[in-house]
Amino acid sequence: MDFLTLIQVLDSTVRLATPLLLACLAGLFSERAGIFDIGLEGKMLVAAMFSAAIAYTSGSVWLGLLAGIASSMLLSGLHGLASITFRGNQLISGVAINFLAAGMTVLVAQSWFGQGGRTPSLFGGARFEPITLPFADSIEPVPFIGPIYSELLSGHSILVYVALFCVPATWWILYRTRFGLRLRAVGENPAAVDTAGISVIGLRYAAVCICGVLCGIAGAYLSTALQAGFVKDMTAGRGFIALAALIFAKWRPWYALAACMLFGFLQALALRPDLIEGLIGIPVQVQLLDALPYVLTVVILAGFVGKAIPPRAGGEPYVKER
Amino acid sequence: MDKMPNWADVVLVPLISLFLAFALSGLVILAIGENPLEALQMMVTGALGSTYGWGYTLYYATNFMFTGLAVAVAFHARLFNIGGEGQATLGGLGVALVCLSFEWPHWTLALIAAMAGGALFGAAWAAIPAWLQAKRGSHIVITTIMFNFIAAAVLNYMLVNVLRPDGAMDPATARFPEGTNLPTLHDMLAVFGIPFSKAAPVNISFLIALLACFLVWLLIWRTRLGYEIRAFGHSESAARYAGISGVRITMIAMLISGGLAGLMAINNVMGEAERLVLNSVEGAGFIGIAVALMGRSHPFGVALAAILFGFLYQGGAELALFTSIPRELIVVIQALVILFTGALDNMVRMPIERIFLALNRRKEG
Numbered sequence: 183m184d185f186l187t188l189i190q191v192l193d194s195t196v197r198l199a200t201p202l203l204l205a206c207l208a209g210l211f212s213e214r215a216g217i218f219d220i221g222l223e224g225k226m227l228v229a230a231m232f233s234a235a236i237a238y239t240s241g242s243v244w245l246g247l248l249a250g251i252a253s254s255m256l257l258s259g260l261h262g263l264a265s266i267t268f269r270g271n272q273l274i275s276g277v278a279i280n281f282l283a284a285g286m287t288v289l290v291a292q293s294w295f296g297q298g299g300r301t302p303s304l305f306g307g308a309r310f311e312p313i314t315l316p317f318a319d320s321i322e323p324v325p326f327i328g329p330i331y332s333e334l335l336s337g338h339s340i341l342v343y344v345a346l347f348c349v350p351a352t353w354w355i356l357y358r359t360r361f362g363l364r365l366r367a368v369g370e371n372p373a374a375v376d377t378a379g380i381s382v383i384g385l386r387y388a389a390v391c392i393c394g395v396l397c398g399i400a401g402a403y404l405s406t407a408l409q410a411g412f413v414k415d416m417t418a419g420r421g422f423i424a425l426a427a428l429i430f431a432k433w434r435p436w437y438a439l440a441a442c443m444l445f446g447f448l449q450a451l452a453l454r455p456d457l458i459e460g461l462i463g464i465p466v467q468v469q470l471l472d473a474l475p476y477v478l479t480v481v482i483l484a485g486f487v488g489k490a491i492p493p494r495a496g497g498e499p500y501v502k503e504r
Numbered sequence: 505m506d507k508m509p510n511w512a513d514v515v516l517v518p519l520i521s522l523f524l525a526f527a528l529s530g531l532v533i534l535a536i537g538e539n540p541l542e543a544l545q546m547m548v549t550g551a552l553g554s555t556y557g558w559g560y561t562l563y564y565a566t567n568f569m570f571t572g573l574a575v576a577v578a579f580h581a582r583l584f585n586i587g588g589e590g591q592a593t594l595g596g597l598g599v600a601l602v603c604l605s606f607e608w609p610h611w612t613l614a615l616i617a618a619m620a621g622g623a624l625f626g627a628a629w630a631a632i633p634a635w636l637q638a639k640r641g642s643h644i645v646i647t648t649i650m651f652n653f654i655a656a657a658v659l660n661y662m663l664v665n666v667l668r669p670d671g672a673m674d675p676a677t678a679r680f681p682e683g684t685n686l687p688t689l690h691d692m693l694a695v696f697g698i699p700f701s702k703a704a705p706v707n708i709s710f711l712i713a714l715l716a717c718f719l720v721w722l723l724i725w726r727t728r729l730g731y732e733i734r735a736f737g738h739s740e741s742a743a744r745y746a747g748i749s750g751v752r753i754t755m756i757a758m759l760i761s762g763g764l765a766g767l768m769a770i771n772n773v774m775g776e777a778e779r780l781v782l783n784s785v786e787g788a789g790f791i792g793i794a795v796a797l798m799g800r801s802h803p804f805g806v807a808l809a810a811i812l813f814g815f816l817y818q819g820g821a822e823l824a825l826f827t828s829i830p831r832e833l834i835v836v837i838q839a840l841v842i843l844f845t846g847a848l849d850n851m852v853r854m855p856i857e858r859i860f861l862a863l864n865r866r867k868e869g
Contacts, residue, residue: 220649264847268854273584273645275847277793278839285835286532292830293536299830422649429646467665473657476650480632483642483650492643 185326187457189333191450196338197408199446200345201226201400201417205424206431206438207345207352208396214356214433215389216369216495220276221261222397223421224283229254229401231287234301234412235294237308243406246308250405251398257283258394266386269499280421288414301405301412310339310407339407341399348396352435365389369493372500382500400424426479432490445475508860518798518805518845521852525840532836538829550822551815559689559704560821563776564788565814566706569713570768571792572810573720574761576801580724581757582737587633587648588765589789590655591626595766596773597662598625600677600780604667608683615686615708618774619767626766627759629655634758638751644758652789663782676781686775709771713810716764717803723760724803733757765789787835794838797846813838 205222212219229250237246257279264275288299295301315336322332356362364385368375372382404420405412423445430444431437451458452471459465482490530540551557571588578585585591602621608614633647663675672678686707693700724730736743736753744750768788773780791813798812799805820834844852 220645260843264843264851268848268850270847270850271584272847273586274793274797274842277586277790278843278847281790281835281839281842285832285837285839288830288832289532289536289836292828292832296828299832419653422653425646426650467661469657469661469664472660473654476653476657480636480642480647480650480654483640483647484636485640485642 186329186333189329191447191454191457193334193337194450194453195443195447196334196342197446198449199442200338200342201403201408201420202424202427202445203345203439203442204341204348204396204400204403205421206427206442207348207435208393208400209425209428210352210431210433210435210438211365211389211396212393213428213496214369214493215365215386216372216493216498216500217261217265217386217390217393218272218276218497219261219390219393220273220425221257221279221283221421222393222424223417223419224276224280225254225257225394225397226401226404226421227280227283227287227415227417228257229398230405230416231291231301231401231412233398233402234304234405235291237406238302238304238411241306241308243304243308243310246406247399247402250402251395254398254401255391255394258390258397262387262390265499266383266390269501272497272499284415287412291412291414299414304406304410308406309410310341310403312337312339339403341403341407344399345403346439349435349439352438356435361388366493369495372495376500376502382502386500397421423475426475429479429490429492430482433493448474508857512856512860514800517849517853517856518800520856521844521849522798522841524852525837525844528840529833529837533829533833536829538827543823543827543829546823546826547815547819550826551818554701555699556701556704557818557822559701559706560818561811561814562689562710563704563706563771563814564817565811566710566713566771567768567788568791568795568810568813569717569807570764570771571789572795572799572806573716573792573803574763574765574789575792575796576799576803576806577720577724577733577764578757578761579796579801580730580737581733581753582740583634583637583754583757583761584645585630585648585758585761585765586645586793587630587651587762587789588792589785589787590648590652591629591762591765592768592785592789593652593655593659594629595622595626595769596780596784597659598622598766599769599773600667600680603680603684603774604677607681610683611686614684615770615774618684618770619712622766622769622773623763624766626769627763629766630758630762631755634755634762637758638754656783659780660782663780667780674781677779680774680778684774685778686770688775705776707771707775709775712767712770714807716767717807720764721803729756765792791838794842794845798841 205226209219209222232253233246233250236249237243261275261279264270265272291301292299318332318336322328364375364380368382368385376382404416427438427441427445430441448471452468455468533540533543551561574588575585598621599618602618629651633644633651636642636647637644667677668675669678689706690700690702732748732753736748740750772784777784795806795809795813798809816834816837820831823829824831
């Protein structure tokens with residue numbers, strides 16, 4: 183594998199890791215506050231559908247993004263209602279949200295556009311175009327650094343940079359602000375937070391809201407930047423890979439970046455089976471690459487490679503009277 | 505002492521939840537510009553108006569009974585088995601390997617062997633998450649989700665590289681030999697001279713599913729093991745104090761659960777397709793969750809809920825054929841049923857409890 187091919191593979195790694203990263207950070211906020219969320223997949227899916235639909239009808243991708251975020255937050259609100267207000271089972275609520283999204287997106291897309299549950303293809307201003315970072319063209323001829331800057335770092339859509347920016351932002355919010363401290367506390371020991379006179383319910387709703395925003399951006403990225411339009415089930419398990427990455431990262435933001443890049447790299451490799459065969463001499467089954475993120479997660483969960491300990495109050499509704 | 509009578513808990517709350525789910529589904533149909541009452545009428549004629557419709561309804565119901573029982577058994581031990589999809593996928597592999605291994609002389613022998621194969625493979629697929637939950641404390645919901653994806657990859661690999669006959673293009677096994685073809689309801693009812701649609705895929709597996717419902721009821725409420733499973737589900741620490749091993753119950757409950765999910769393959773793989781294809785489970789593993797929640801994890805409730813979902817499935821297919829309502833409507837209904845009977849249970853329960861409390865107080869006062 184020569185240098186330029188490596189850059190190409192890494193380039194598609196960044197592209198494919200972006201939705202994983204956004205969804206993973208979304209899950210991080212929610213689960214750090216003690217709300218398990220296996221509905222990341224569904225929230226990304228509705229956001230992908232509504233952002234593509236609104237971007238197509240309005241011609242503005244930014245309006246599309248807003249619509250995506252709003253639809254994702256609506257489902258977040260439902261998850262919050264079920265798991266915070268009515269103290270329902272968070273896992274069952276997540277399952278319901280995934281199915282609701284899978285069904286509603288096709289139903290709405292079919293009813294609006296009549297193209298078999300997809301949106302029309304997006305052109306021009308209805309898509310996020312790649313942006314070229316300053317000096318990318320002039321640095322390109324420089325050996326080594328040139329291709330890294332102009333091919334790998336430059337030329338992505340704005341949402342990729344937003345996602346990368348979210349990593350330090352998440353770290354800062356969680357570990358350097360009062361809100362972050364309380365958020366983490368509410369996921370470990372809500373009773374203590376309540377005793378301190380801070381609203382557990384308010385904090386948890388805030389976390390679920392942030393989760394909805396990030397999932398919304400992730401979904402919008404899928405249908406308006408990575409691809410040009412929504413197709414049925416286009417998230418294709420990405421929400422679950424993000425969940426896997428979250429466990430892999432043990433609920434920490436910088437590790438989440440690393441885990442998502444790793445899983446993005448596996449996805450990028452699965453697109454180029456010829457490369458792996460050239461590299462190690464034997465053909466590797468694509469199915470193995472598809473299954474690898476899940477297998478790795480199970481190994482991590484099993485505690486054979488370090489122990490993944492979730493937030494202690496995760497999954498349990500908080501009952502004040504107790 | 506009791507907040508509300510037992511019948512309200514078992515019948516009233518699920519019925520109100522179900523009503524809310526269907527009312528919202530009706531609004532969805534209205535919102536996409538169709539008439540919900542006409543749609544319902546079309547679903548009823550399509551699914552129940554002919555023996556052909558009934559044949560499909562009961563065929564789907566058979567799948568959902570197996571996966572619903574699988575989820576229900578795990579629920580009794582307070583384990584949430586989301587992996588029914590993967591376990592049924594692997595069950596299909598087990599059934600296919602049994603059916604293709606040998607020129608079966610008669611379907612009865614083939615069925616017994618295929619049931620063993622399907623249950624064994626399904627149980628084996630559930631065993632790893634169960635062991636990880638019991639011994640290493642890995643959350644069973646996450647591991648079973650992961651195992652669904654791994655199962656899809658395994659099946660894909662087996663069909664593309666191992667089981668595909670030479671020269672065939674599509675990733676599927678060869679047709680199963682003649683001796684493994686199960687009698688359909690048409691064949692069975694013909695013995696008694698009752699006419700039934702020949703084209704419908706419902707087969708003897710339906711009776712086996714009903715038998716499985718009965719056996720699960722027997723297991724959960726009439727055996728020592730069932731008592732231990734329920735005790736463990738109610739309180740892990742109390743069960744441990746009573747000398748019930750948590751590791752043992754987790755393993756056994758999940759093995760039974762996975763085995764039941766794997767058994768589904770005798771219906772869809774052996775009974776209907778008569779070969780193994782990609783994605784043969786078609787989401788039945790997930791519908792099992794809705795069925796178990798709606799049936800309150802009781803085998804009788806599961807059987808009823810499975811038939812209701814079979815009706816929705818077949819009726820939904822008819823709708824997709826004759827109106828502009830896509831098949832995905834059933835996915836929405838399924839989601840709403842899971843939402844109202846599962847996650848938003850308290851939303852329905854709390855006001856009803858309050859009403860009964862007020863009624864009791866008035867009676868006393």
